[in-house]
Amino acid sequence: MRGVWTLFRKEILRFWKVSFQTVAAPVITALLYLLIFSHVLESHVQVYPGVSYTAFLIPGLMMMSLLQNSFANSSSSLIQSKVMGNIVFLLLTPLAYWEIFLAFLAAAIIRGLVVGLSVWLVALLYVDLPVAHPLLIVTFALLGGGMLGALGIIAGIWAEKFDQMAAFQNFIIMPLSFLSGVFYSIHSLPHFWQQVSHLNPFFYMIDGFRYGFFGTGDIDPQISLSVVGVSFLVLSWLTLRLLKSGYKLRG
Amino acid sequence: MVPAIRIEQVHKSFGALQALKGIDLTIERGEFFALLGPNGAGKSTLINLLAGLLRPTSGHLAVMGHDVVTDYRNARRLLGVVPQELVFDPFFNVREMLRFQAGYFGLGRENDVWIDEVIESLGLADKAYTNMRRLSGGMKRRALIAQALAHKPPVLVLDEPTAGVDVELRQMLWEFIKRLNREGHTIILTTHYLEEAETLCSRVAMLKQGEIVALDSTENLLDRAPGKNLRLKLAPAQLPQSLNHMLRGQDGDTFTLALNEAAQVEFVLAELRSAGNKVEDMQLIEADLEDVFMEIVRA
Numbered sequence: 001m002r003g004v005w006t007l008f009r010k011e012i013l014r015f016w017k018v019s020f021q022t023v024a025a026p027v028i029t030a031l032l033y034l035l036i037f038s039h040v041l042e043s044h045v046q047v048y049p050g051v052s053y054t055a056f057l058i059p060g061l062m063m064m065s066l067l068q069n070s071f072a073n074s075s076s077s078l079i080q081s082k083v084m085g086n087i088v089f090l091l092l093t094p095l096a097y098w099e100i101f102l103a104f105l106a107a108a109i110i111r112g113l114v115v116g117l118s119v120w121l122v123a124l125l126y127v128d129l130p131v132a133h134p135l136l137i138v139t140f141a142l143l144g145g146g147m148l149g150a151l152g153i154i155a156g157i158w159a160e161k162f163d164q165m166a167a168f169q170n171f172i173i174m175p176l177s178f179l180s181g182v183f184y185s186i187h188s189l190p191h192f193w194q195q196v197s198h199l200n201p202f203f204y205m206i207d208g209f210r211y212g213f214f215g216t217g218d219i220d221p222q223i224s225l226s227v228v229g230v231s232f233l234v235l236s237w238l239t240l241r242l243l244k245s246g247y248k249l250r251g
Numbered sequence: 252m253v254p255a256i257r258i259e260q261v262h263k264s265f266g267a268l269q270a271l272k273g274i275d276l277t278i279e280r281g282e283f284f285a286l287l288g289p290n291g292a293g294k295s296t297l298i299n300l301l302a303g304l305l306r307p308t309s310g311h312l313a314v315m316g317h318d319v320v321t322d323y324r325n326a327r328r329l330l331g332v333v334p335q336e337l338v339f340d341p342f343f344n345v346r347e348m349l350r351f352q353a354g355y356f357g358l359g360r361e362n363d364v365w366i367d368e369v370i371e372s373l374g375l376a377d378k379a380y381t382n383m384r385r386l387s388g389g390m391k392r393r394a395l396i397a398q399a400l401a402h403k404p405p406v407l408v409l410d411e412p413t414a415g416v417d418v419e420l421r422q423m424l425w426e427f428i429k430r431l432n433r434e435g436h437t438i439i440l441t442t443h444y445l446e447e448a449e450t451l452c453s454r455v456a457m458l459k460q461g462e463i464v465a466l467d468s469t470e471n472l473l474d475r476a477p478g479k480n481l482r483l484k485l486a487p488a489q490l491p492q493s494l495n496h497m498l499r500g501q502d503g504d505t506f507t508l509a510l511n512e513a514a515q516v517e518f519v520l521a522e523l524r525s526a527g528n529k530v531e532d533m534q535l536i537e538a539d540l541e542d543v544f545m546e547i548v549r550a
Contacts, residue, residue, distance in 0.1 A: 010343075086339055089352060092304070093356060094357070
């Protein structure tokens, strides 16, 4: 397991060495969203009874930052080493495909958690946040980070240039995370768009995670947990298959 | 004893292109072996197959008896590969990078002594804490060799290690690689510098269009070379017909003739005199591996 541990440590150090860009920047972005949206909507919107709009927003922003950064960690590491060519040093090692998967996935989850947690800590300065079901919070955070970490590996394997990676990020990850109910409850949407939101796995991650704080949400957290759990397993299976086949990595 | 490398009937195709057409090759332990061939001959493909970066279409490759596909973990532990391109991870310094590389192979702090030794031997000591990004081209080349050695592999493959390297560094790298060979490492080299193969390697395989066209000791291959090359600058720039069978090359008014023995010079000069050619300059040069190579590749 020393090989996996080394790769995991390297992936952690890789983002930690540029933590302004990988941790501080996304935290600042999340806080700007918080400041602007809560300033504009605080007095107009109340999504759940007894929960201020600012408080409502924080878990969504935490989860959104966590997801985006988990994705960014594995995907950017892979695309960078592919474009630079130094991925050969990984491919020359005796590490098995599943060991590479484990190390990249764990590092992606850690980066997501560090960013998510930082958003929470800073947000605590502004507003008190209840914690109704801590276990649910942790479970959704781990599964969400894992799901996006796996998706990042898939994108990193598939993309051959930074442009393709940017497309993946801007056309898939961004719309899915912005339209997942971070800024609103999907009950405020017209019926059709509520149905569309149900097809978005990000919605379940955000809603389940938020339920962990307030004990209330748009749907039953057990449904969310099942959707997120199954999505994670499917994506992990797909990632493992890609890595095992050597697709775009070993000719 | 199990050989360092065993390659059996290896074919590799990329779509319709057959890059390797049934390669058979055995390299014994402790050998200093050269793979020669023009661009596109299949040298790098063969190395990438050994390293597991590519998978063979058919056939088998083994490192110290371990199949590179079915027993890849052991095969890769025993093999170090220096890639041709100057690739590096821009996030880390030399020492960090070497520690990580050894770590991937399951080695920890106990390997630090070896890493220090590699850093020292390659003249990287004062760059050990320099980020890879900030190293000059020559230093990056040294770091790449260090990286391939980080896990102390008994078999080392160097893909064009001295491409684009200045004379001083080339000499230094040659000395270092020779030392590794003396210490028991099996060395496999691909190179464009035939001089390199000639001075370093005990055995040579020449590849052409995916096939081995010559495989012999450097000594035997050199014996196949015609004894000497006679380089003549002629006025007018025309070779008499009677000497055409000896012509090896022409560059403007300079002709290179292949001689089996030095005594033939007399015959050549007599023919030139009777044809009315004036010899403006003349050199007699010992034939080398390049001549054998050119002859075989042209055939």
